Every structure is written in C-alpha cells, then in structure tokens.
Amino acid sequence: MLAIINANIVPVAGEAMPDATLLMRDGKIEALGTDVEIPGEARVIDARGRTVTPGIVEAHAHVGISEQGLGAEGSDHNETTDPVTPHVRAIDGINPRDDAFREFREAGITTALVPPGSANLLGGSAVVLKCSGTIVDDMVILDPAGMKAALGENPKGAYGQRQGKAPATRMGSAALLREALVAAREYMEKQDAAEADDDTDPPGFNAKHEALLPVLRREMPLRIHCHRADDIVTAVRIGEEFDLCYTLEHVTEGQYVTELLAKHRVPCAVGPTLQHGSKVENRERDFRAPLALAAAGVPMCFTTDHPVIAGQYLALTAGIAVSWGMDYDAALAAITATAAEHAGVADRVGTLEPGKDADVVIWSGDPLDFTTFADVTIIDGDVVYERGV
Amino acid sequence: MRAYIGARIYPVDAPPFDDGVMLVDDGHIQEVGADVRVPDGVETVDLSGRVVIPGMVDAHSHAGMWGDGEGDASRDGNERPGPIAADVDAVDSVNPHHRSFASCREGGVTSVMIHPGSGNAIGGLCFAAKTRGEIVDDMVIRAPTGLKGALGENPKRGSGKDSPKTRMGTAALIRDYFARAAEYGRKKDADKDPDPDAGFENALRVLRGEIPFRVHAHRADDIVTATRLCEALDIRYNIEHCTDGYLLAEFLGHRELTAHVGPGLSSRGKVEVANRDERNAALLHAAGVRVCLVTDHPFLDVRYLMAYGGVAHKHGLPFDATLRALTLTPAESIGIADRVGSLAKGKDADFLVLAGEPFRYRSPILSTFVEGEEVYTRQQP
Structure with a gap:
C-alpha cells in the first residue's frame, strides 16, 4: 500500500486538487482527494510542492x-x-x-x-x-x-x-x-x-x-x-x-x-x-x-x-x-x-480515478516544462523509478 | 538607428541586466547596456517584459544541403565515392532557398557552420554563414572554417572501392592523406611543382594551422x-558529436578541447551512440571541455535547438554555460566571435526576442534579427 501526500494532483479526469492525497492498494488507485485517510501500514511519499499526474x-x-x-x-x-x-x-x-x-x-x-x-x-x-x-x-x-x-x-x-x-x-x-x-x-x-x-x-x-x-x-x-x-x-x-x-x-x-x-x-x-x-x-x-x-x-x-x-x-x-x-x-x-x-x-x-491502475508520476515541476524531471514513477502501485537527488 | 528598450538582456560576455537598451545602426550594435542614453529622435522599440539574447550559433549544421522533406534530390552532403573527398567545399552544395534556412531563423539560429557529411573519412571544407540571404557567397561569414573528418561507423559504410572496412582502416587512410599532403607541401616548398591537388591544398591549410580538423567521433x-591522430600531426582539431565524451571527461578536459555536442533530442539509432546520455554536455563542461550544443541539422530539426538547450540545462549544464554553449562558445570554435555570439558594441546586431526566460516552453522565440533586420516573426497558427 502506497500513499502520496501533499501533492498537487492533476487527475486529468476532473479538476486539479492542491494539497491532496493519492492512495494506492493492490496495484489500483483506491482514493484521491483532500480527505483521504491513510492506513498505518501504507508507505507514504511526501510530494509537497510537486505535481502528480497519471503515468x-x-x-x-x-x-x-x-x-x-x-x-x-x-x-x-x-x-x-x-x-x-x-x-x-x-x-x-x-x-x-x-x-x-x-x-x-x-x-x-x-x-x-x-x-x-x-x-x-x-x-x-x-x-x-x-x-x-x-x-x-x-x-x-x-x-x-x-x-x-x-x-x-x-x-x-x-x-x-x-x-x-x-x-x-x-x-x-x-x-x-x-x-x-x-x-x-x-x-x-x-x-x-x-x-x-x-x-x-x-x-x-x-x-x-x-x-x-x-x-x-x-x-x-x-x-x-x-x-x-x-x-x-x-x-x-x-x-x-x-x-x-x-x-x-x-x-x-x-x-x-x-x-x-x-x-x-x-x-x-x-x-x-x-x-x-x-x-x-x-x-x-x-x-x-x-x-x-x-x-x-x-x-x-x-x-x-x-x-x-x-x-x-x-x-x-x-x-x-x-x-x-x-x-x-x-x-x-x-x-x-x-x-x-x-x-x-x-x-x-490514462487518468487518476479510483479503480484504475496505480500508474502515477510525481514531477519536480510542470510536467510539460523542458527542465522538469519525473521524480518518481509508479506502475501498478510499485515504484519502478526514483530519481536520486 | 533604432533603439530596443525595456528588455532583460543577456549579452553572454557580460552579466545580464534588466530594462536594457540596445542601439542598432547599419546592422551593428552601437551600444548595449542598462544605462545607455537613447539619442533624441531615434526610433524606439519597446520590449518591456521580453528577454533578449544573442542569435544562436550552430557549429554543426547541414542547412541548405540536406533533408527537410526534399528527398534524395537535395542530398548534397556526402560526395561519393569516397573515402577521401578533401577537394570538395560545402559552399558549393548549399541552396539558400532550402527551407532549412527558414527553420534556422524560426529556431533562433542566425549563424551556422555548415559541414559536409560524415560518410567519408575526409569530407571536405566547412564554412560559416548567416542564415538569411539569396546568394550563398553573400551569406558567408568566413570560409573555410575547417576540414571535416570522420571516424566510426559512417565512413565504413562508404561505397568507394577504397572505402575502409574497419576503424583502423579509416585511421590509416587519414594518416596517409595527411602524410602525402605533407610530402606534396615539401615538393611545393622546394619548387618542384607537383601536379595541383585541391585535396592536398586543403590538408596543407590544416597542417599549417590555418583551419582546424573537425572530426566526427x-x-x-x-x-x-x-586525439591520437591529431596530436601526432600537431594540428588544431575539435570533436564533432562527442557522444561518449562523458566517459572520458577528464582525458578531454586536460586537453581543453572543444566538443560540438549533438544532435540533441535524438535516440540511439546506431551502435556508436549506444551510450548516449543526457548528462554528456554537463559532465564535459564540468571537466573543463568547451561545450557547444549543436543540431547537426536536419538530424535535430533546428527549430528545437532551444528545447535541446533546456534539456542540457535540466541535466546539469549551468544556465550561463548553456546559454554560452549556444552562442559565444560556438562562435569562438568556428572563428567568428569577432562578429557574432554575444551582444557587444561593434558586433553584428544578431539577436532574439524571447517571451520570457530562455529554456522554458512558455518562452518561445518571438522574433529573430540578423544584422538589425527582423527575419522571423512568430505567428500563432
């Protein structure tokens, strides 16, 4: 179980959510929003100041x-x-x-x-x-x-x-x-x-x-x-x-x-x-x-x-x-x-919605900018890439 | 005379300043600075909120001679059969009406060094040109600016009966060419009147230090x-592409070499570029290598050179070094820094107006100026 907190979540389906949480379980997106409760066993990634989009x-x-x-x-x-x-x-x-x-x-x-x-x-x-x-x-x-x-x-x-x-x-x-x-x-x-x-x-x-x-x-x-x-x-x-x-x-x-x-x-x-x-x-x-x-x-x-x-x-x-x-x-x-x-x-x-695959990216800035990095890439709820900083 | 006022200006050879003034007359920069007074009666162009940088200088381009959707008919980069095409001059292959020059202007490139291709061990003469004009001879800034050489995969693919089949074969051909040219030179010096040989004459220009050998590797x-070939001959040289350079950064840094790094934004289509790494330019720069970012146009469409700068900057090339790698360093490498590459009094008025800070997608090139003339104006479709 994986949770991303304090993120600017851009789900592509629907409006962007500032300071929001994304919760993933068993390879799927379980919940996202500003009032998501994080179970104790979840690994938590703090994405403060960063943008989260679908893979x-x-x-x-x-x-x-x-x-x-x-x-x-x-x-x-x-x-x-x-x-x-x-x-x-x-x-x-x-x-x-x-x-x-x-x-x-x-x-x-x-x-x-x-x-x-x-x-x-x-x-x-x-x-x-x-x-x-x-x-x-x-x-x-x-x-x-x-x-x-x-x-x-x-x-x-x-x-x-x-x-x-x-x-x-x-x-x-x-x-x-x-x-x-x-x-x-x-x-x-x-x-x-x-x-x-x-x-x-x-x-x-x-x-x-x-x-x-x-x-x-x-x-x-x-x-x-x-x-x-x-x-x-x-x-x-x-x-x-x-x-x-x-x-x-x-x-x-x-x-x-x-x-x-x-x-x-x-x-x-x-x-x-x-x-x-x-x-x-x-x-x-x-x-x-x-x-x-x-x-x-x-x-x-x-x-x-x-x-x-x-x-x-x-x-x-x-x-x-x-x-x-x-x-x-x-x-x-x-x-x-x-x-x-x-x-x-x-x-x-393609979007961040409950029930979809937990394919998620945490970006260092605007995902479309020339100088932005994918900081963390997640596929099916697993971190498959993490940028060493 | 015209005065460009209000922009943040990056002169490149001096620190940037806000609310700058640049006076342009007769195609040249008369004054540039934050405290320059605009003479009475001079036409002013308000660039408040904009950013001005020098026109970019692309040290490795095939503009006018290759690609851009013109098919086989316009492929004029590699003289066949090789492998020694030392007598050819890129000036004779360049079509000023080729759409690549419009792409250069759109991409903010105002000066290019145009190379023959890398299909031959010796490819011919390179030259430097402005990117607007009708008559290639009028576009020339300096010619020749180097002799092209090539190592690695490309010369091995040559169709000539003497084309090399191995890397050692290519090196041997290049050594032999310079050795025979030197002998030719000795005969000339001794008034023995050898048969005229344009290829050997071009080698003598390199051997005498008049132009560098520019080696695709x-x-x-x-x-x-x-390095082995050139240092044995004691000639000036630089490395074109230098894709694996970061693996040898210290070795190259000791030599204070210039690397023309690119084409950017490409993939690893050949075996010889299998180690391509976005950090190359940054690591070379950190090791003391003089880095130019090049398009190898058409292989990186020159319209996206600024994006390539952004990617190099992203991967660790400092901002100032990135800007320099697109302007003054290539001008120095080509030998045209007396005229272009920075915004300074007396230099050509080649400059770009950007919507904002360089290397961001929200800061496109709005206008390109060559010698004070606006040669590109961005129009949203």
Missing part, C-alpha cells in the same frame, strides 16, 4: 522492437519479406531488456502501444504494454491492440524501390490493402456459412485471414500510417469502405483535411512532430496539424514514434504545442487520457 | 583515435 501513455512507440544502440541486430519491427503480413505479432519481436524501457520509466511513461513498423501494407498486430518487466507476456495490457497498416512512401520504398515488386505506387498500395481485406472478408463469410450450416465445410486455415477477422468484425482498429493529406484521405476512404474501426497514425498534414477527420471522428496519433524532414511525406511536419485537430474536436494524442524521436521527449512535445496555443489541459490529456483511449486501454490507464 | 574509442 504518461505513448500510443505509438516501437520500444523493445526497434532496440536502442544495437543497429540491425535490434531491428525487429518490419517483416519485409512480404508487404502483407497481418499474421505477425509485435509481442514476438519485443525485448523487454531494451534500455529504452528504462528511459521511458525515467520520463514518466508507464504504458506504450507497440505497433509493427510501416514498411508493410499490413504490418501485424500491435500490443499495449506496461513499461516495466522482464517477461513481455506479463507486461501486456491488451493484445492484439489493433492491426498496423501503412500508406504513403514507406511500403513503396521497401518493395517498389528496393525489391522491384508491388507496391510501387500509392494506388498499388491501396489496391493490395483492399485485396487483403476482401480476401479475409470472403474467408470470414465462408466460416460464418459453415457455422450456420453443418453441411458446409469451413475454409482451410489461413493465418493471414484469421489475423484480419477481428478488424473486419470491428473488434479492434486498423491503425493506418499516413502522413500526407492524400494518404490520410485514402485511409478514410478504405476505412469507411470496409466499415472498420480505424485510427490514423502520424497525420502530419492533418490540418488540410480537418473537416473530414472531424466528420468521421477518426482518432489520430499525431507525430513525431519534432522529427527531421527525413522524407518527402513529412515535409510539412509542425504544430499546425495537432492544433487544427484539437480545435476541431478530433480525438488526438501525441506520439514520438520512438525511436524516431526518443520517447522521453513526449512531454516536451506537448509543452511546445502549448507554446503554439494548444490548451494546457488538452495537451496533457494528449499524452495521458486521450492516448489511452487511442490505445484502447482507457478502462485501465 | 561518437564512441569513446573513436574520440581517443581522433
């Missing part, structure tokens, strides 16, 4: 799967033998000993959605993890947590340009993506027919089609990588055509198609906004997209796309967004509550 | 190799 949620990070400082040996996020690999699972490529998990904890990041990369049109299923542990299976909050898809430059670069095979164009990418979805839908219909009729044989097992069934049944989202406005529009076109739940990842030119995204209320993970102009499709990256989306009421969160930008700069990114005019509370939500919704784990993390 | 062993 930060990084909704699109290749932590553990694009490992730090290992070069090609640690690169396991793109299965580039085939542009359509929905059957691969990110969880099988993640090394919990990637040192980036330590940096995440030190930066107050407690939850990460880890998707496969964007070289493939269908890259495999994502997983949501807690950022502490040795056995990846024990770290899982949600698996599968969506199917990764990609449009734009990366698939045609990985195949058309490097391997001389499809897709070589944007229209080729869209066609192959549709083809895979149609084939899986036929497979699903045959399965359903066999289910309904004892005389009809089910189709032969197909791992790729199987992996797409939860997407077609709207049980999990298709998470579509798109930077440029035309790619964003193609993503919406395909998402609507197949009546899918879908999210957009990166959304670099979102400011040009705000109305469309608002109309469909498409959840967007925006970023990495601090990235350098590594390719033509991210040429327009800056803070116009997140500001426009937030202003239009599109559900949006920030992402670093770690390691494209190291995950530890997620809060700093939200700070810069505030300097450009984003509402402070919206910016903080964009790295906590909204990010948790984007990842599909808002029932467990 | 991330890993500790590469940094030590740089």
Whole structure:
C-alpha cells in the first residue's frame, strides 16, 4: 500500500486538487482527494510542492522492437519479406531488456502501444504494454491492440524501390490493402456459412485471414500510417469502405483535411512532430496539424514514434504545442487520457480515478516544462523509478 | 538607428541586466547596456517584459544541403565515392532557398557552420554563414572554417572501392592523406611543382594551422583515435558529436578541447551512440571541455535547438554555460566571435526576442534579427 501526500494532483479526469492525497492498494488507485485517510501500514511519499499526474501513455512507440544502440541486430519491427503480413505479432519481436524501457520509466511513461513498423501494407498486430518487466507476456495490457497498416512512401520504398515488386505506387498500395481485406472478408463469410450450416465445410486455415477477422468484425482498429493529406484521405476512404474501426497514425498534414477527420471522428496519433524532414511525406511536419485537430474536436494524442524521436521527449512535445496555443489541459490529456483511449486501454490507464491502475508520476515541476524531471514513477502501485537527488 | 528598450538582456560576455537598451545602426550594435542614453529622435522599440539574447550559433549544421522533406534530390552532403573527398567545399552544395534556412531563423539560429557529411573519412571544407540571404557567397561569414573528418561507423559504410572496412582502416587512410599532403607541401616548398591537388591544398591549410580538423567521433574509442591522430600531426582539431565524451571527461578536459555536442533530442539509432546520455554536455563542461550544443541539422530539426538547450540545462549544464554553449562558445570554435555570439558594441546586431526566460516552453522565440533586420516573426497558427 502506497500513499502520496501533499501533492498537487492533476487527475486529468476532473479538476486539479492542491494539497491532496493519492492512495494506492493492490496495484489500483483506491482514493484521491483532500480527505483521504491513510492506513498505518501504507508507505507514504511526501510530494509537497510537486505535481502528480497519471503515468504518461505513448500510443505509438516501437520500444523493445526497434532496440536502442544495437543497429540491425535490434531491428525487429518490419517483416519485409512480404508487404502483407497481418499474421505477425509485435509481442514476438519485443525485448523487454531494451534500455529504452528504462528511459521511458525515467520520463514518466508507464504504458506504450507497440505497433509493427510501416514498411508493410499490413504490418501485424500491435500490443499495449506496461513499461516495466522482464517477461513481455506479463507486461501486456491488451493484445492484439489493433492491426498496423501503412500508406504513403514507406511500403513503396521497401518493395517498389528496393525489391522491384508491388507496391510501387500509392494506388498499388491501396489496391493490395483492399485485396487483403476482401480476401479475409470472403474467408470470414465462408466460416460464418459453415457455422450456420453443418453441411458446409469451413475454409482451410489461413493465418493471414484469421489475423484480419477481428478488424473486419470491428473488434479492434486498423491503425493506418499516413502522413500526407492524400494518404490520410485514402485511409478514410478504405476505412469507411470496409466499415472498420480505424485510427490514423502520424497525420502530419492533418490540418488540410480537418473537416473530414472531424466528420468521421477518426482518432489520430499525431507525430513525431519534432522529427527531421527525413522524407518527402513529412515535409510539412509542425504544430499546425495537432492544433487544427484539437480545435476541431478530433480525438488526438501525441506520439514520438520512438525511436524516431526518443520517447522521453513526449512531454516536451506537448509543452511546445502549448507554446503554439494548444490548451494546457488538452495537451496533457494528449499524452495521458486521450492516448489511452487511442490505445484502447482507457478502462485501465490514462487518468487518476479510483479503480484504475496505480500508474502515477510525481514531477519536480510542470510536467510539460523542458527542465522538469519525473521524480518518481509508479506502475501498478510499485515504484519502478526514483530519481536520486 | 533604432533603439530596443525595456528588455532583460543577456549579452553572454557580460552579466545580464534588466530594462536594457540596445542601439542598432547599419546592422551593428552601437551600444548595449542598462544605462545607455537613447539619442533624441531615434526610433524606439519597446520590449518591456521580453528577454533578449544573442542569435544562436550552430557549429554543426547541414542547412541548405540536406533533408527537410526534399528527398534524395537535395542530398548534397556526402560526395561519393569516397573515402577521401578533401577537394570538395560545402559552399558549393548549399541552396539558400532550402527551407532549412527558414527553420534556422524560426529556431533562433542566425549563424551556422555548415559541414559536409560524415560518410567519408575526409569530407571536405566547412564554412560559416548567416542564415538569411539569396546568394550563398553573400551569406558567408568566413570560409573555410575547417576540414571535416570522420571516424566510426559512417565512413565504413562508404561505397568507394577504397572505402575502409574497419576503424583502423579509416585511421590509416587519414594518416596517409595527411602524410602525402605533407610530402606534396615539401615538393611545393622546394619548387618542384607537383601536379595541383585541391585535396592536398586543403590538408596543407590544416597542417599549417590555418583551419582546424573537425572530426566526427561518437564512441569513446573513436574520440581517443581522433586525439591520437591529431596530436601526432600537431594540428588544431575539435570533436564533432562527442557522444561518449562523458566517459572520458577528464582525458578531454586536460586537453581543453572543444566538443560540438549533438544532435540533441535524438535516440540511439546506431551502435556508436549506444551510450548516449543526457548528462554528456554537463559532465564535459564540468571537466573543463568547451561545450557547444549543436543540431547537426536536419538530424535535430533546428527549430528545437532551444528545447535541446533546456534539456542540457535540466541535466546539469549551468544556465550561463548553456546559454554560452549556444552562442559565444560556438562562435569562438568556428572563428567568428569577432562578429557574432554575444551582444557587444561593434558586433553584428544578431539577436532574439524571447517571451520570457530562455529554456522554458512558455518562452518561445518571438522574433529573430540578423544584422538589425527582423527575419522571423512568430505567428500563432
């Protein structure tokens, strides 16, 4: 049992509470407020003068799967033998000993959605993890947590340009993506027919089609990588055509198609906004997209796309967004509550509320300031990082 | 003449003062101080509540020659095939209309040293430029300002038939290049008229002490190799990146080296940066190394250099040292401190107006001035 006292608690759900107490028991938040009674056996941390928020949620990070400082040996996020690999699972490529998990904890990041990369049109299923542990299976909050898809430059670069095979164009990418979805839908219909009729044989097992069934049944989202406005529009076109739940990842030119995204209320993970102009499709990256989306009421969160930008700069990114005019509370939500919704784990993390996981950060100052430290990071009620001062 | 009044001013080479006055005429600072009288009839600009610092100086940039969403067509940093591209000059790769210069101005960088890339063991000449202009030659502050060298992983990836495959191979190539250049120089001195060789001429500039050798080195062993190579040749040099520098802080501090530390806000994508640590700049500074914070633009988008300063400060680089590492120290390292890097009488009127104290997200750069001209004005989208 753990209690934080005298804290400026920013629960993200609801108003900030000055001089408040947060009580955690059995890995969950038990109570928070100004009149919480602290049981005698609780370990007490005095957070006087400091701010307490939910653990930060990084909704699109290749932590553990694009490992730090290992070069090609640690690169396991793109299965580039085939542009359509929905059957691969990110969880099988993640090394919990990637040192980036330590940096995440030190930066107050407690939850990460880890998707496969964007070289493939269908890259495999994502997983949501807690950022502490040795056995990846024990770290899982949600698996599968969506199917990764990609449009734009990366698939045609990985195949058309490097391997001389499809897709070589944007229209080729869209066609192959549709083809895979149609084939899986036929497979699903045959399965359903066999289910309904004892005389009809089910189709032969197909791992790729199987992996797409939860997407077609709207049980999990298709998470579509798109930077440029035309790619964003193609993503919406395909998402609507197949009546899918879908999210957009990166959304670099979102400011040009705000109305469309608002109309469909498409959840967007925006970023990495601090990235350098590594390719033509991210040429327009800056803070116009997140500001426009937030202003239009599109559900949006920030992402670093770690390691494209190291995950530890997620809060700093939200700070810069505030300097450009984003509402402070919206910016903080964009790295906590909204990010948790984007990842599909808002029932467990993203806000400080009784019954939610005890994922908590004590900050040395304003969490969005460049010079603020995460002093203490707590996951499931355990202190997983404490800054030596 | 114009008078900027009311701001808190950090001259960098002197203590800060409030309610400052800076008189600017013909692109230069005429006077700067708290007690400067504004002559009658001079136009005044009221900067009350604002903070003024010198325009930042980025000692390691590829502005105008690389990246920023322009694709392969604008990659002009590494001449191939290497590994010795000593005859090339970065001036000839730079496009003043490249959007990176607008990013420099937005990010508060008014002077840059533009390097060739690190794909070759010898990469070519570096030069210093202002970040506004139409004609690159008119933007030049000083050229050349160094010869680029590279150790570690990058030169090993070269496609040239003589490209090195090992670190010892790279070091041998660099030694051989300077040895043959020295021989070339001796022939010239003896009036033996060797065939003209632009690459050797550039080596002679280094060997004669006219320009430093600027050596890309991330890993500790590469940094030590740089010192070994350069000290045997008795040439001026500095370390570019110096990622593992904190592991050798004492060794480097004894040498009073200059380290161009960066790119900041990056991850550890290569093996040679596996030990990257946010405390590097602070630990090097504490050991007596002269520290510059650099973007290696485009690798840290120069629009976020001030945020990088904030992160270095957070991890122990003192406030004054952080400000100096972004202004005067790089100006000194490049050899342009007579013109830029601090706010002092006679220097170029390159300065930034901030909304508040530096290194806070609530203190963005509101305006950037180069030689008295406002070249960037922040506009909320």
